[in-house]
Amino acid sequence: MHYIYLITFGLLSIALVLIFIRLLIGPTLPDRVVALELLATVIVGMTGAHAIFTERSSFIDVAIVTALTAFLAAIGFARFLERGGPRDD
Amino acid sequence: MTETIVNWLVAIFMLSSGAFSLLAAVGILRLPDLLTRMHASTKAGALGVALMMVAAMLHFNDLVVMAKAMAVILFIFITAPVAAHAIGRAGYFIGVPIWVKTIKDELYSHYDADTHRLRSGLETEEELSKPAKDKPRIRMSSKK
Numbered sequence: 001m002h003y004i005y006l007i008t009f010g011l012l013s014i015a016l017v018l019i020f021i022r023l024l025i026g027p028t029l030p031d032r033v034v035a036l037e038l039l040a041t042v043i044v045g046m047t048g049a050h051a052i053f054t055e056r057s058s059f060i061d062v063a064i065v066t067a068l069t070a071f072l073a074a075i076g077f078a079r080f081l082e083r084g085g086p087r088d089d
Numbered sequence: 090m091t092e093t094i095v096n097w098l099v100a101i102f103m104l105s106s107g108a109f110s111l112l113a114a115v116g117i118l119r120l121p122d123l124l125t126r127m128h129a130s131t132k133a134g135a136l137g138v139a140l141m142m143v144a145a146m147l148h149f150n151d152l153v154v155m156a157k158a159m160a161v162i163l164f165i166f167i168t169a170p171v172a173a174h175a176i177g178r179a180g181y182f183i184g185v186p187i188w189v190k191t192i193k194d195e196l197y198s199h200y201d202a203d204t205h206r207l208r209s210g211l212e213t214e215e216e217l218s219k220p221a222k223d224k225p226r227i228r229m230s231s232k233k
Contacts, residue, residue: 001096001100004099004100004103004104005103007104007107008103008104008106008107009107010107011104011107011108011110011111012107012110012111014111014114015107015110015111015113015114016114017114018111018114018115018117018118019114019117019118021118022117022118022126028123028180028185028186030123030176030177030179030180030183030185031123031126031185033176034117034123034126034127034130034173034176035117035130037130037172037176038113038114038117038130038134041110041113041130041134041135041137041138041165041169042110042113042114042134042137044138044141044161044165045106045107045110045137045138045141048106048138048141048142048144048145048158048161049103049106049107049141051145052099052103052144052145052148052149057145057149057151057153057154057157060142060145060154060157060158060161061157063142063161064157064160064161064164067138067161067164067165067168068164071164071168071171071172074172074175074176075171075172075175077176077179078172078175078176078178078179079175079179081176081179081180081182081183082178082179082182082183
């Protein structure tokens, strides 16, 4: 069972690295916002894996709060993009 | 016996969750433009989180944890499309370039970037001649 946890954490970590590459190279700001949202989603999944790994169910609460803040950040960025002036990416 | 089956199910759900999250990451890295990247990230990412929460439900076997994990799944499934819609709309308005091989952009002939007005094609002459009431809520960037 221990190997299962390690493989899951490995897959999620590779996912985080790939998303972070897109966050760095993303040609426009909306691309980066999408990458940031997916980053938060993968972190929610990783929190669930950590809750299973450490046998502490309290981490599910952390997952709820992370999902909430990620949603608010995405909506805030979308409003900022619509209202904002000319930008140079 | 039941213990073993639950452990196997938890293992399968955790591994498939990691695989779907990795798939979403590969999609967001490899796909060509904003809309296709959003298509990869929202669906595969939400499915990855949902599978991990199902694994947590099975692992803890507790009613409180089950309710919380169900709340996370519902919240992700409600908010992911809403956030993707908001970002996609903002991206279209500020003129993010779309992929060259895109075969259809139905908003292209109906959306006026200067007045920020979307025509349905069913307006009367009077409505068309009337200038837009207020100035556009967004300012367009000068470069394409």
